[in-house]
Amino acid sequence: MNKNWPHNGQGGRDSGVEGAPAGRVSEEGRPPDELTRLLPNRLDSTPYLSPDDPAVSPYNLWTVRIVRILTVVLACIAFLWWVLLLVSAFVTPPGLHVRGSPFFAFGYASIALLILVVELLFFAAPSRSARVLSLVSAVLLLADTIIILAVHKTRHEEVWVGVASVAWATLVAVWAIVADRTVQWGKREEEERLTGREETRRTLLEWSEVLLSSLALGLLAVAVFLMTCTLTLRALDARLGPPGERYWVDRDKYQIHLYCHGNKLDAHGNKTTTVLFEGGEDAVEWGLWQFAENALQNGSISRYCFADRPGMAWSDTSPSPLSMSMATDALSETLSRAGEEGPWILASAGIGSLYSRIFSSRHNQEVKAILMIDPLHEDLLSRVGDAGHGFYLWFQGVISPLGLGRILGAIVRGRSAADRIWGRASYQSGSTIFAKLQESLVADSLSKRDVVSSRVIQDRNTPVVVISSGEKIRRDSEWEEKQRDLTHITLNLEDWDIVDKAPHQVWRTFEGREMIERRLRKLVKLAGRG
Structure with missing residues (x-):
């Protein structure tokens, strides 16, 4: 044991002054005052302190x-x-x-x-x-x-x-x-x-x-x-490349992915009508892409295109805020850079129908018809822009870098790169969550104003087809009312079909796919005669 170690908790040496604090006396042996050194000099380490003394720091x-x-x-x-x-x-x-x-x-x-x-x-x-x-x-x-x-x-x-x-x-x-x-x-x-x-x-x-x-x-x-x-x-x-091309938009801030397939010209050298698909809550690649390919192979359509909205699938995210009008501007710029001029038939689903309506109002001359699959009405955007929904999306985004679902999906369920980019696991992607958050933040304000304005300037003679989900209508009376209202966005309603057993993604049932393809074929022929 160190001979200088204090054994009695009183400084380890006799203070020499009765009543003086142990270990805290001046060199002359008098009680401490305001001039007394509280810590020993580094050169003089003999008056050791207790390890519990606050001065030992x-x-x-x-x-x-x-x-x-x-x-x-x-x-x-x-x-x-x-x-x-x-x-x-x-x-x-x-x-x-x-x-x-x-x-x-x-x-x-x-x-x-x-x-x-x-x-x-x-x-x-x-x-x-x-x-x-x-x-x-x-x-x-x-x-x-x-x-x-x-x-x-x-x-x-x-x-x-x-x-x-x-x-x-x-x-x-x-x-x-x-x-x-x-x-x-x-x-x-x-x-x-x-x-x-x-x-x-x-x-x-x-x-x-x-x-x-x-x-x-x-x-x-x-x-x-x-x-x-x-x-x-x-x-x-990153090894899985996009099927189409990516184009810079918005002064080269980000890139939008565009994919087109089919013949631009018919047998007589005339421009064919291109079906421009717009995805709903999911990317076009998740369901509608396969439907479009089948329709092309069946001869129902001659050509189709689709572009991923900012943050979805292979498209980059855009700066915030991003309204529907701004996203539509990005689509228009992408088509222009790719040299795509139409004429167009717009086929859209869910919330994507709002984007298509804005696009139609700005390209009235090129848009020959509008087909909407269980579309969302602008009066129901409050559901998308709900504060609780927005906070949930933000929280999902904050924890998305941890990738708990994506890691387990890759290890346990064998999820592929396609699943994570645009498929069944894409909703776990941080960029997709951010795109949904951007959509939610301005849904009931900027975006709703964009859609209301588009309805005013929409060409009233454009043919319209609405295909609704029977399941959704039975569960939600307000949804049925708004579906009926959407049949009046122009004065030229061709058809309003309700697929009885189809969910919101109508194309996921055989009857739904048959109905959509039948109506598309009709609109393509109608556009050809025009």
């Missing part, structure tokens, strides 16, 4: 204090960056547009901020476990940085915002290791100077702090691991 060292100040500064910067990315999901500031899922950049910003918060909360309780967990996070974040930069598609989608966010999170994780190691060194240094040896025991409070910090950093390491797995899936999915 790593904060005595300027190095530790500077590290803490720098950590606070980094936390402030991380918070500002986090707030900026949070706001950009609703209103995108200039230069902060992410072409893929903005939730990935937000996720990395959240990881960086939480690491710094944990470091500050438990700054004076360094531990090996905290350093190991921070090292694991740093290695995974470095791997994410490499993946984003190495794969063209992820680099295109994340742009500088995502790259900066993941690189920032990597540096923060490394800084947490440096800060924790510095505090550990300062703690040992002060214990050896003030108590005579490095303290190996911990108080209950210190053990609690170590446990909480390790638990928090462990959860963050798990979150980073899941994000790495999701990013790896995105990189693997």
